Amino acid sequence: MTNNKKLVNVFIDALAVEAEVVTDNLQYNSIAEWDSVAHMALIAQLEEVFDVMLDTDDIIDMSSPLKAKTILTKYGVSF
Amino acid sequence: MLQGKTAIITGVTRGIGKKIAEVYAKNHATLILNAREHTKVEKLAQKLRDEYNVEVIAFTFDITNSDEVKKAFQNLFKTVKKVDILVNNAGILEGSLLGMIGQNMIEKTYATNVYSIYDISQYAIRMMQRNKSGSIINMTSIMGVMGAEGQAVYSGSKAAVIGITKSMSKELASSNIRVNAIAPGFIDTDMIKELTDVKYEERLASIKMGRVGKTEDVANTALYLASELSSYVTGQVIGVDGGMVI
Numbered sequence: 519m520t521n522n523k524k525l526v527n528v529f530i531d532a533l534a535v536e537a538e539v540v541t542d543n544l545q546y547n548s549i550a551e552w553d554s555v556a557h558m559a560l561i562a563q564l565e566e567v568f569d570v571m572l573d574t575d576d577i578i579d580m581s582s583p584l585k586a587k588t589i590l591t592k593y594g595v596s597f
Numbered sequence: 598m599l600q601g602k603t604a605i606i607t608g609v610t611r612g613i614g615k616k617i618a619e620v621y622a623k624n625h626a627t628l629i630l631n632a633r634e635h636t637k638v639e640k641l642a643q644k645l646r647d648e649y650n651v652e653v654i655a656f657t658f659d660i661t662n663s664d665e666v667k668k669a670f671q672n673l674f675k676t677v678k679k680v681d682i683l684v685n686n687a688g689i690l691e692g693s694l695l696g697m698i699g700q701n702m703i704e705k706t707y708a709t710n711v712y713s714i715y716d717i718s719q720y721a722i723r724m725m726q727r728n729k730s731g732s733i734i735n736m737t738s739i740m741g742v743m744g745a746e747g748q749a750v751y752s753g754s755k756a757a758v759i760g761i762t763k764s765m766s767k768e769l770a771s772s773n774i775r776v777n778a779i780a781p782g783f784i785d786t787d788m789i790k791e792l793t794d795v796k797y798e799e800r801l802a803s804i805k806m807g808r809v810g811k812t813e814d815v816a817n818t819a820l821y822l823a824s825e826l827s828s829y830v831t832g833q834v835i836g837v838d839g840g841m842v843i
Contacts, residue, residue: 562726571674573667574719 522597524567525590529583532560542584568595598824599626603680605721606630607660607713608687610637612786613736616812617684617819622649624820626682629673631656660687660713661705670720680724682823685714685758686736690788692747703750710754714761722774731774734822735762737834739782743843755780759834766832775831777822782838784810805840 519527529540533551546552552560561577564570564586570593572580580586587597604621608614610632618630622645632638635657642653656673658665688710691702714735725731740748741755759778766776783789783800789809792800801809815837821827822835 558726562723565723566727571671571720571723573671574716 521568521590521595522587525564525583525586525597528560528563528567529586532556532563540583542582542587544582546581564590568593570595598820598826599624599682601625602682602823603627603629603677604682604684604823605656605680605717606684606686607717608632609641610634612788613781613784613812613815614684614686615641616816617686618645620813620816620820621682621823622651622653624824625649625651626823627651628653629656629677629680630654631658631660631669631687633657633659660717661708663716666713666716666720670717674724678724679728680721681728681730682732682734683718683721683725684734684736684819684823685717686734687713688736688754690748690751692751693749694747695749698750706750706754707757710751711757711761714758718765722769722772725774726772729773731769731772732823732827733762733765733769733774733776734819735776735778737762737778737780739780739836739838739841739843742780742834742836745843762834763832770831775822775827777827777830777832778834779815779818779822780834780836780838781815782810782836782841784812784815784837786812800841803842804838805842808839810837810839 526540530537533556535551565572568590576589580589599621604626606614606618609618609630618628622628630638630642635655638655638657642655645653656669658669689706693702718733735758737758738755740752741759744752762776762778769776783804818835818837
């Protein structure tokens with residue numbers, strides 16, 4: 519499975535949304551399902567799936583799937 | 598009692614932190630020991646490995662430096678994927694009467710006693726959430742509960758620890774991560790050796806049980822809170838003070 523697919527799957531699972539909702543530009547807090555509690559579940563799953571430990575600032579900055587890719591790239595994950 | 602558990606303990610080179618490390622080692626925990634001075638941490642780590650045949654990692658960084666905390670946890674994560682117990686023990690005590698409290702003293706005290714808890718806990722929690730379990734033990738003080746003359750800064754910082762503990766316990770309960778605090782009274786550590794004889798006797802007289810507390814008294818409470826014996830206990834502040842009144 520590609521890292522892009524893994525990322526999308528994490529968003530679908532952590533936010534409990536349909537696949538079509540997860541676009542690059544989906545924004546944090548723009549849908550009811552992506553609140554702060556879901557955000558931390560999302561972070562936990564991203565860390566688990568990509569085997570990384572994110573900096574607190576990066577967690578705060580992770581405001582969209584596109585931004586998630588940019589941040590994870592810093593940790594050696596390629597998309 | 599802690600077989601198979603991994604514990605991070607901050608401020609381990611002396612006093613209560615050192616004793617907690619010893620008690621946890623005796624109970625077969627894997628230890629990750631923090632302090633600023635690597636030589637001192639490694640010396641304790643080696644002693645515990647030799648005496649108790651447990652795995653001990655020296656985890657050296659300055660808890661008041663966010664960059665160092667971040668790098669330390671990211672390095673730790675490369676080898677250790679889960680943490681079960683975090684003891685936020687490191688702290689400093691400096692007294693000063695009102696009117697003579699400098700900004701430096703306030704910032705130094707809060708950086709060590711309060712801000713570090715946010716920093717360290719936020720990383721450790723994510724290593725606990727992987728297992729959906731954990732125990733965080735924050736060291737407060739009887740002065741954080743009761744206040745004390747000449748201790749507006751220290752008491753304030755330790756009162757903040759209580760607020761943090763209670764809030765964290767509410768937020769993390771659904772992840773099965775328990776968060777509690779220990780409030781020691783007058784404990785036989787280096788801190789009390791600096792008191793005058795008169796002050797020492799005054800403090801001793803205020804303890805209903807008539808004796809100064811031992812570091813073991815606090816460490817045994819930290820063992821209880823780390824273990825499954827306290828599996829339904831969260832958001833509590835446990836006084837270990839022999840009935841001290843201040």
